[in-house]
Amino acid sequence: MINRPLLKKLTLTLVAWTAALIMFFPVFWMLVASFKTEIDAVATPPMLVFKPTLENYAAVQQRANYINSAINSVAISMGATLLALALGIPAAYAMAFFPTRRTRSTLLWMLSTKMLPPVGVLVPIYLLFRDVGLIDTKAGLIIIYALMNLPIMVWLLYTFFKEVPRDILEAGRIDGASRRQELFYLLMPLSLPGIASTALLSIILCWNEAFWSLNLTTSDAAPLTAFISSFSAPEGLFWAKLSAASTLAIAPILLFGWMSQRQLVRGLTFGAVK
Amino acid sequence: MASVKLRDIRKTFGRTEVLRGIDLEIEDREFVVFVGPSGCGKSTLLRLIAGLEEITEGDLLIDGQRVNDTPPDRRGLAMVFQSYALYPHMTVADNMGFSLRLAGATKDERDRKVREAARALQLEPLLDRKPRELSGGQRQRVAIGRAIVRNPKVFLFDEPLSNLDAGLRVQMRIEIARLHESLDATMIYVTHDQVEAMTLADRIVVLRDGAIEQTGTPLDLYNHPENIFVAEFIGSPKMNLLPVRVKTVSDDNVTVTLPDGGALDVPVKSDQLGADEQVTLGVRPERMRISERGQFVGQVLVAERLGSETYLYLQIEGGEMLTIETDGDSLARIHDRVAVEVKGENCHLFNSAGEAVGRAD
Ligand SMILES: Nc1ncnc2c1ncn2[C@@H]1O[C@H](COP(=O)(O)OP(=O)(O)OP(=O)(O)O)[C@@H](O)[C@H]1O
Ligand SMILES: [Mg+2]
Numbered sequence: 193m194i195n196r197p198l199l200k201k202l203t204l205t206l207v208a209w210t211a212a213l214i215m216f217f218p219v220f221w222m223l224v225a226s227f228k229t230e231i232d233a234v235a236t237p238p239m240l241v242f243k244p245t246l247e248n249y250a251a252v253q254q255r256a257n258y259i260n261s262a263i264n265s266v267a268i269s270m271g272a273t274l275l276a277l278a279l280g281i282p283a284a285y286a287m288a289f290f291p292t293r294r295t296r297s298t299l300l301w302m303l304s305t306k307m308l309p310p311v312g313v314l315v316p317i318y319l320l321f322r323d324v325g326l327i328d329t330k331a332g333l334i335i336i337y338a339l340m341n342l343p344i345m346v347w348l349l350y351t352f353f354k355e356v357p358r359d360i361l362e363a364g365r366i367d368g369a370s371r372r373q374e375l376f377y378l379l380m381p382l383s384l385p386g387i388a389s390t391a392l393l394s395i396i397l398c399w400n401e402a403f404w405s406l407n408l409t410t411s412d413a414a415p416l417t418a419f420i421s422s423f424s425a426p427e428g429l430f431w432a433k434l435s436a437a438s439t440l441a442i443a444p445i446l447l448f449g450w451m452s453q454r455q456l457v458r459g460l461t462f463g464a465v466k
Numbered sequence: 467m468a469s470v471k472l473r474d475i476r477k478t479f480g481r482t483e484v485l486r487g488i489d490l491e492i493e494d495r496e497f498v499v500f501v502g503p504s505g506c507g508k509s510t511l512l513r514l515i516a517g518l519e520e521i522t523e524g525d526l527l528i529d530g531q532r533v534n535d536t537p538p539d540r541r542g543l544a545m546v547f548q549s550y551a552l553y554p555h556m557t558v559a560d561n562m563g564f565s566l567r568l569a570g571a572t573k574d575e576r577d578r579k580v581r582e583a584a585r586a587l588q589l590e591p592l593l594d595r596k597p598r599e600l601s602g603g604q605r606q607r608v609a610i611g612r613a614i615v616r617n618p619k620v621f622l623f624d625e626p627l628s629n630l631d632a633g634l635r636v637q638m639r640i641e642i643a644r645l646h647e648s649l650d651a652t653m654i655y656v657t658h659d660q661v662e663a664m665t666l667a668d669r670i671v672v673l674r675d676g677a678i679e680q681t682g683t684p685l686d687l688y689n690h691p692e693n694i695f696v697a698e699f700i701g702s703p704k705m706n707l708l709p710v711r712v713k714t715v716s717d718d719n720v721t722v723t724l725p726d727g728g729a730l731d732v733p734v735k736s737d738q739l740g741a742d743e744q745v746t747l748g749v750r751p752e753r754m755r756i757s758e759r760g761q762f763v764g765q766v767l768v769a770e771r772l773g774s775e776t777y778l779y780l781q782i783e784g785g786e787m788l789t790i791e792t793d794g795d796s797l798a799r800i801h802d803r804v805a806v807e808v809k810g811e812n813c814h815l816f817n818s819a820g821e822a823v824g825r826a827d
Binding site for chain 2: 357359360362363364365366367368369373377378381382
């Protein structure tokens with residue numbers, strides 16, 4: 193007889209692996225396709241054995257400026273994250289430690305703005321950006337990404353700050369720390385893991401964002417998401433080249449996510465496993 | 467020099483009034499202990515003095531200066547928290563020197579003052595450690611050290627020892643007493659451990675539901691509690707309380723009828739009481755003696771042997787419970803019947819409102 197805990201563990205393991213494989217499969221398929229010729233890539237039934245080629249990568253390099261888009265992606269993700277942190281940290285600090293009667297509902301309201309479909313505000317934002325000259329600029333995307341992620345970042349920072357014992361900040365206050373010193377010398381160092389995982393999440397969200405980047409950039413400020421989509425262009429779909437472009441686009445963030453995995457998991461399950 | 471004066475201090479959180487008019491004068495270098503049951507407002511009162519909470523109404527004066535609106539760091543006080551509240555990311559030395567660093571002291575001055583305080587508390591070998599590498603007792607010492615470094619006029623302690631084990635608690639208690647002696651500072655100390663209160667305090671303030679019940683020296687409260695609440699709260703084990711009836715009243719003497727029908731003369735001021743009135747008789751366990759001629763006869767339900775003394779929990783006729791303290795080598799055992807004697811001059815009387823009837827002496 194198999195004992196029950198073991199059976200339960202086996203089932204759970206099986207479910208987890210299945211889910212992981214299902215999620216990973218498209219990425220894997222894309223990676224494989226990027227090494228096929230265009231003909232092989234669209235063959236039905238799909239070819240599992242084929243002669244790998246690098247010609248897609250060469251073609252992609254020729255037709256578009258990968259390096260430029262990658263630099264844009266990095267600059268915009270980092271810039272937007274820093275801007276959102278600069279706004280979000282003081283906001284979360286105020287809400288966590290000097291709450292008013294409406295703090296709770298303010299937080300909920302901020303989060304609810306995330307439920308609005310972005311396309312609903314596309315036209316006003318587009319017109320606004322056009323008038324102030326932010327179309328196809330990195331600054332424009334930085335601003336819109338920072339605003340886009342701000343609600344969720346404030347919310348996360350708020351929960352991290354709430355975990356910091358009040359006593360410690362009060363001891364600081366008695367020791368003579370001003371609000372600013374309290375924030376910089378005590379609260380931020382103490383919630384550094386939380387701030388780091390909030391920043392990581394923001395970078396990933398910015399990196400993967402496509403709606404605004406496609407609508408608000410043309411070439412100068414185009415990040416990698418726009419770079420990918422340029423391969424599903426009017427001339428028709430080139431599966432293999434699209435796959436190669438996508439692989440190039442997600443490789444840096446995948447690598448980055450993999451390196452910071454522990455930090456990210458720790459941050460996102462923070463509080464849930466007390 | 468630091469006196470602290472509270473004038474009709476009130477505090478409300480939302481709609482609930484947590485402190486309901488506190489009047490208190492704390493003298494320079496006095497050691498005052500706030501005691502009271504959980505939730506009575508001890509911590510709130512301390513935090514008001516510290517400046518961590520706003521005072522809703524009333525005046526707080528330190529050295530005659532109204533400080534209601536002065537920020538905490540400019541009130542010249544230091545606080546030691548129950549949770550220690552050390553800065554986890556700083557070393558012991560940095561923890562202790564944080565206030566000096568904020569005040570812009572030079573590194574040399576900071577080092578000197580931190581070392582000085584560390585020496586007094588035997589913390590020198592620990593200066594480079596982080597708080598998580600310290601034991602509970604050491605953390606508490608660092609918290610006290612951090613307070614000393616600020617050279618405050620007033621020390622505030624909020625149940626500083628309640629997270630320590632019994633042995634360490636006694637040791638730290640003695641250290642705090644010595645500290646008070648050597649620093650010549652005013653100290654305000656919150657606890658609900660009445661042994662701490664009795665041993666440390668120059669004066670104890672008993673709080674209940676946000677108001678002061680009684681203020682006095684430890685022995686004052688022990689010998690002359692003004693009401694049943696204080697009588698029960700001070701002293702361990704608790705004072706025995708028995709409902710009795712006044713039999714006769716004469717000059718400076720009240721005779722009450724005991725549950726067994728016998729009579730007991732209690733030397734208290736009689737003018738407030740009339741015959742046949744229902745009152746409460748209070749006797750401390752340590753003032754009751756096993757004796758053949760005892761007025762109370764009861765059966766031993768539990769015997770607690772502490773070595774130096776024994777506590778017997780008796781059920782007397784009429785169902786009331788009594789606690790008595792007797793010798794460590796007492797032979798009394800469970801189910802034994804024992805007789806207990808009480809002397810009238812060791813008794814307290816409380817009227818039906820729970821207030822003590824004044825002593826005749
Ligand atoms: N920030 C607050 N908001 C609302 N009510 C509060 C707040 N702080 C304290 N109270 C209430 O005030 C009352 C007194 O609390 P306080 O912490 O002063 O009690 P205490 O005497 O220190 O109790 P304990 O011995 O348990 O520490 C309690 O009823 C508590 O619920
Ligand atoms: Mg308290």
